[in-house]
Structure formats: structure tokens, C-alpha cells
Amino acid sequence: MVYYVKRGKVPEQRHTYNDRLNIQKEELFGLGAFDGKYSLIYHKYDPAEVEDTSIEYKEKLSAVNLMEHRHLKTSLLGKLDNFYTGRQVLFFNGITSTGIIDTDSTSNDYFRNALCDEVFYVQSGKGSIESPFGTLKYRPGDFIYIPKGTTYRAIIETRSFFFFTISSDHIDIPANYMNRYGQIKEGMPYYTRDIEIPEFHGITEEAGPFNVIVDYGNYYLHLTRNYPVLDAEGYDGYLYPFTINIDKFAPIVGKLHMPPPVHTVFESNTFMIGAFLPRLFDFHERSIPVPYYHNNIDSDELIFYSSGNFMSRKGIGEKSITMHVHGMIHGPQPGVVEQSIGAKKTDEVAIMVESYNWLLPTEKAESIKDEDYQFSWKAKKD
Numbered sequence: 001m002v003y004y005v006k007r008g009k010v011p012e013q014r015h016t017y018n019d020r021l022n023i024q025k026e027e028l029f030g031l032g033a034f035d036g037k038y039s040l041i042y043h044k045y046d047p048a049e050v051e052d053t054s055i056e057y058k059e060k061l062s063a064v065n066l067m068e069h070r071h072l073k074t075s076l077l078g079k080l081d082n083f084y085t086g087r088q089v090l091f092f093n094g095i096t097s098t099g100i101i102d103t104d105s106t107s108n109d110y111f112r113n114a115l116c117d118e119v120f121y122v123q124s125g126k127g128s129i130e131s132p133f134g135t136l137k138y139r140p141g142d143f144i145y146i147p148k149g150t151t152y153r154a155i156i157e158t159r160s161f162f163f164f165t166i167s168s169d170h171i172d173i174p175a176n177y178m179n180r181y182g183q184i185k186e187g188m189p190y191y192t193r194d195i196e197i198p199e200f201h202g203i204t205e206e207a208g209p210f211n212v213i214v215d216y217g218n219y220y221l222h223l224t225r226n227y228p229v230l231d232a233e234g235y236d237g238y239l240y241p242f243t244i245n246i247d248k249f250a251p252i253v254g255k256l257h258m259p260p261p262v263h264t265v266f267e268s269n270t271f272m273i274g275a276f277l278p279r280l281f282d283f284h285e286r287s288i289p290v291p292y293y294h295n296n297i298d299s300d301e302l303i304f305y306s307s308g309n310f311m312s313r314k315g316i317g318e319k320s321i322t323m324h325v326h327g328m329i330h331g332p333q334p335g336v337v338e339q340s341i342g343a344k345k346t347d348e349v350a351i352m353v354e355s356y357n358w359l360l361p362t363e364k365a366e367s368i369k370d371e372d373y374q375f376s377w378k379a380k381k382d
């Protein structure tokens with residue numbers, strides 16, 4: 001749930017026309033089978049037009065079926081393809097996948113994820129997401145949210161590195177952040193005003209044909225269209241891509257250690273996405289700033305380390321990912337609690353995905369694994 005937006009030329013009333021000679025093609029872009037949030041998009045051309053189709057099967061992801069704490073060095077992966085086919089999945093289950101994109105290539109193709117909402121955290125780089133809703137610029141520190149079914153093209157201006165979470169489970173702003181009017185409440189880490197929406201520009205008339213890659217999970221369906229894809233004359237509603245930048249966040253701090261749910265950015269039924277951001281540490285006179293040991297009995301905890309000094313973890317660098325699994329306990333490595341006493345603040349930026357369903361690593365994840373990490377809590381023998 002975001003907020004009501006109206007841009008461009010739309011009929012005075014839905015399901016009607018203004019100009020008998022130029023009837024706009026109205027598309028209901030909606031969730032929940034006419035019952036969820038939606039936008040109405042008014043196209044100049046037929047949005048259903050398809051000249052030809054072809055199928056391209058994806059390489060099957062193979063899981064490494066072994067639960068252990070892991071540290072991955074994603075900077076070892078390097079650039080790959082573009083924003084669509086360069087998605088390097090590192091953990092997945094039947095619903096959700098996470099991983100990274102490192103690309104400097106803009107594809108001429110358009111893309112539509114048929115199954116999943118998409119959230120990208122921008123680690124570095126600049127560019128934009130072009131869709132019928134307009135141009136959504138991105139910059140470092142942005143979370144880019146793209147609803148399932150959006151047709152878009154990613155314009156990569158400078159080499160860009162993203163950490164992504166993609167899920168067929170609907171991703172949304174946490175329900176407990178919203179009041180009954182759909183406004184984000186006081187006391188939450190970000191506010192409705194902090195949400196940036198696309199700049200609407202109307203039709204982009206281009207000469208076709210156009211390729212739209214529709215992602216169905218195991219395969220891509222390529223649609224060839226003759227009409228321009230970015231042909232919206234206007235839209236209104238509640239469902240559209242947006243960004244929120246971490247600079248806008250006001251992290252919640254406390255006298256004693258605040259647990260990760262206070263840092264939630266997005267939620268779904270089976271996971272949450274959170275952000276640990278620069279903030280003051282707990283202000284009790286004998287507080288322990290780093291997190292206590294925890295046993296995530298029914299969740300897996302993935303953290304992408306973006307920048308700053310990651311005090312509770314040794315050997316971690318920018319673009320590292322750790323996965324702390326259910327069934328095993330984790331916490332500060334030996335000596336870290338003692339070192340942390342007296343620290344007043346942190347400059348860390350880290351993004352967390354806490355999944356209530358198992359997330360299994362891919363073979364690609366295993367290939368960049370820090371072999372020693374599992375044993376980083378080993379007792380020191382003198």
C-alpha cells in the first residue's frame with residue numbers, strides 16, 4: 001500500500017472515454033483478482049498486442065542441501081549480462097530468491113516478472129527504471145520496489161551493483177507501519193513522503209519491433225510486439241514502482257538492544273527485509289552494543305553488508321553476505337563483546353532478509369564461500 005497517484009491524461013470516470021475518435025486502451029493493473037490494490041493505465045496502443053512468441057529455458061538452479069553458517073564474498077562474482085539475465089541467485093526456495101546483479105549493460109529488451117515482486121538494494125551505480133508509470137531514477141542507497149507484472153526497461157548509466165530479493169509472496173510496506181487511512185504512522189523508520197515515485201512523461205514513441213521478456217521462473221517467454229511498450233497517456237491508482245533511499249530512514253534506537261524487526265523495510269508472509277543503518281548504540285550505562293547470541297529457531301537470517309564497520313562480524317567486507325541458519329546458534333565472534341563495550345555509535349549499512357522458510361544456497365554461492373566461516377566461533381586454545 002503506497003498512496004493514490006494520478007498522472008497524465010485519464011478519462012473523467014473509469015471505464016469511460018473522453019474522446020470518441022481516440023478511445024484510450026484501459027488496462028487494469030491489479031493484484032488479488034480485482035480485489036487487491038491496483039492502478040488503471042491508459043494506453044495509446046493495444047497493450048495485449050503480440051506478434052510472435054518464443055520460449056527460452058533458464059539454466060536450472062541446483063541447491064546445495066546442507067545447512068551451515070556461511071560467508072560469501074560476492075565481489076568475486078564479477079559482471080554478468082544485464083539487469084534481467086545477469087541475476088546471480090545465491091539462495092532460494094520455492095517462493096523467494098536472493099542474489100546480486102553486477103552490470104554495466106543496458107538491454108534494449110523490456111522485462112516483466114510474471115510471478116514475483118522485486119526489491120533491489122542499490123549498492124552502487126546510477127540509472128533508471130522506465131515503465132508505463134514513467135522514469136524512476138535510482139542511486140546508491142535506494143531500495144527499488146517493482147510490483148509483479150510491471151513492464152519495464154532498466155537503463156544502466158554507470159556500472160551498478162544490486163542486492164535483490166524476488167518473491168512470488170507479495171512484498172509490501174509492513175502492515176503495522178500503516179494507519180487505517182493508508183498513511184505511514186508516526187514512530188516508524190520512514191514516512192510516506194520518503195517514497196519516491198516515477199516521473200511521468202507520457203508516451204515514448206519508438207519504432208518496433210520490441211522484445212518483452214516475461215519471466216516465468218523456469219523459463220523466459222519472449223513476446224515480440226510492434227506497438228511501443230511505453231505508450232501510457234496516463235494512469236491512476238495505488239500500484240506502481242517506487243524507491244526509498246536509506247538516507248531518509250530514521251533508525252529506532254533504545255536504552256537496551258533493539259531487535260531486528262524495528263529495522264524492517266518491507267514484509268511478506270514468509271520473510272522480511274530490514275536495514276541496519278548508522279545509528280547511536282543503546283544508552284544503558286552497562287549496555288552491550290553488539291547483538292546477543294541468538295537461536296533463530298524458525299528462520300534463516302541473510303545479511304548483505306553494504307558499507308561501514310561491521311563490528312559484530314570478523315572478516316566481513318563490503319558486498320559480503322552471511323547466512324545464519326536455523327538449527328544453529330550464532331552471535332558475536334570471540335572477543336567482540338568485550339571490544340564493543342563503550343562504543344557509542346555504528347556507521348554500518350547492512351541489509352537483512354529474514355526468511356521463515358528455508359533458503360538453500362546455490363552452487364554459485366558455494367563457489368564463493370569462505371571455508372573458515374563456520375568455525376569462526378572456535379574456542380582459542382592456549
Ligand SMILES: [Fe+2]
Binds near residue numbers: 301
Ligand atoms: Fe543474527
